[in-house]
Amino acid sequence: GIQVEQSPPDLILQEGANSTLRCNFSDSVNNLQWFHQNPWGQLINLFYIPSGTKQNGRLSATTVATERYSLLYISSSQTTDSGVYFCAVGGYKLSFGAGTTVTVRA
Amino acid sequence: EPEVTQTPSHQVTQMGQEVILRCVPISNHLYFYWYRQILGQKVEFLVSFYNNEISEKSEIFDDQFSVERPDGSNFTLKIRSTKLEDSAMYFCASLTTEKANYGYTFGSGTRLTVV
Numbered sequence: 001g002i003q004v005e006q007s008p009p010d011l012i013l014q015e016g017a018n019s020t021l022r023c024n025f026s027d028s029v030n031n032l033q034w035f036h037q038n039p040w041g042q043l044i045n046l047f048y049i050p051s052g053t054k055q056n057g058r059l060s061a062t063t064v065a066t067e068r069y070s071l072l073y074i075s076s077s078q079t080t081d082s083g084v085y086f087c088a089v090g091g092y093k094l095s096f097g098a099g100t101t102v103t104v105r106a
Numbered sequence: 107e108p109e110v111t112q113t114p115s116h117q118v119t120q121m122g123q124e125v126i127l128r129c130v131p132i133s134n135h136l137y138f139y140w141y142r143q144i145l146g147q148k149v150e151f152l153v154s155f156y157n158n159e160i161s162e163k164s165e166i167f168d169d170q171f172s173v174e175r176p177d178g179s180n181f182t183l184k185i186r187s188t189k190l191e192d193s194a195m196y197f198c199a200s201l202t203t204e205k206a207n208y209g210y211t212f213g214s215g216t217r218l219t220v221v
Contacts, residue, residue, distance in 0.1 A: 033209055041195050041215050043149070048209035086149065092137060092201070093162060094210060096149040 002027045006087055006097035013077045013104045021072040021100045023087030030091040032063050034072050037084040037099070046072070046085075077104045108132040112198050112213035119188055119220055127183045127216045129198030137201035139210070140173065140183045142166070142194045149197065155181065188220045 003026040013019055025032070034046040047054050051065040058077075063070040074081055082104045088094040111130040119125050131138050140152040153163040155173055172184045181200075185192055198213040 031209065035212070041143075041217065043197060043212045043215070045209065045211065088149070088210075092156075093139075093151050093154055094141075094149075094199075095151070098148045 002029065002089055002095045004087060004089055004095050004097035006085075006100050008100060009098065011100055011102045013074075013081075013102065015077060015079060015104055015106050017077050017104075018073070018075045019077060019102070021074070021085055021087075021102075023070040023072070023089075023097055025068050025070075025087075025089045025095075028065065028068070029089040031094065032070055032087065032089045033094070034061055034070070035086045035088065036081075037086060039083065043086070074102070077102075079104050079106055108211070110198055110200055110211050110213035112196075112216050114216060115214065116217045117219070119218070121190060121220055122187050125185050125188055125218065127185075127196050127198075127218070129181045129183075129213055130179055131181055131198065131200035132202070132211055133179070135200035135202045135211075137161075137203075138175070138181045139199040139201070141197045141199060141212075143197065143215075144191075144194045152183075152196075185218075188218075190220050193218060193220045 005024045007022045032050045036044045047061040049061045049063045053062045058075045060073045084099040086099045088096045113128045138155040143149045153167045154161045170186050195215045197215045199210045
């Protein structure tokens with residue numbers, strides 16, 4: 001199956017800081033999504049981004065499909081950004097990475 | 107925005123009991139899925155369902171598990187005889203391949219605790 005590696009595994013930020021999360025994957029894919037898992041365990045869909053760049057408020061994402069990686073940018077981080085961020089890739093089945101645990105301190 | 111609805115949000119069951127987890131996918135989606143996440147671990151694929159049959163299943167999805175779409179709207183996951191290691195968050199998801207909206211929508215999950 002497709003291998004998905006996320007880095008870093010843990011990230012501690014001061015409120016207001018910017019950060020970049022990375023997702024590397026081992027094969028070409030039709031689907032790449034970024035999710036935020038909140039403290040209640042819900043998976044919140046952030047971006048569907050198999051290629052290109054998208055922005056939504058303070059979050060943006062870029063996928064370079066030919067080089068098999070995607071980046072998630074968090075700007076001006078807030079405490080509510082804390083949680084686990086997952087990258088998931090595939091086609092008619094998703095493979096998830098192990099996630100990046102982000103802690104934003106006030 | 108359309109949602110995938112899962113019930114119950116939390117279920118506690120005794121080892122050896124049967125449980126049924128319920129999901130209402132988005133109505134015009136054609137592909138349906140169950141994933142699970144053991145506490146502190148990554149989200150794992152269990153099974154996919156298309157055209158009223160299983161299209162793919164993982165090694166985890168053994169004879170203790172079954173899925174059904176009994177009435178054209180609900181999508182259920184049954185675990186026949188629960189084990190302690192079945193304790194996890196179970197997510198239902200549905201997928202559309204319409205170009206404008208391609209992507210998976212996940213439900214809020216059912217946290218299953220086997221005691």
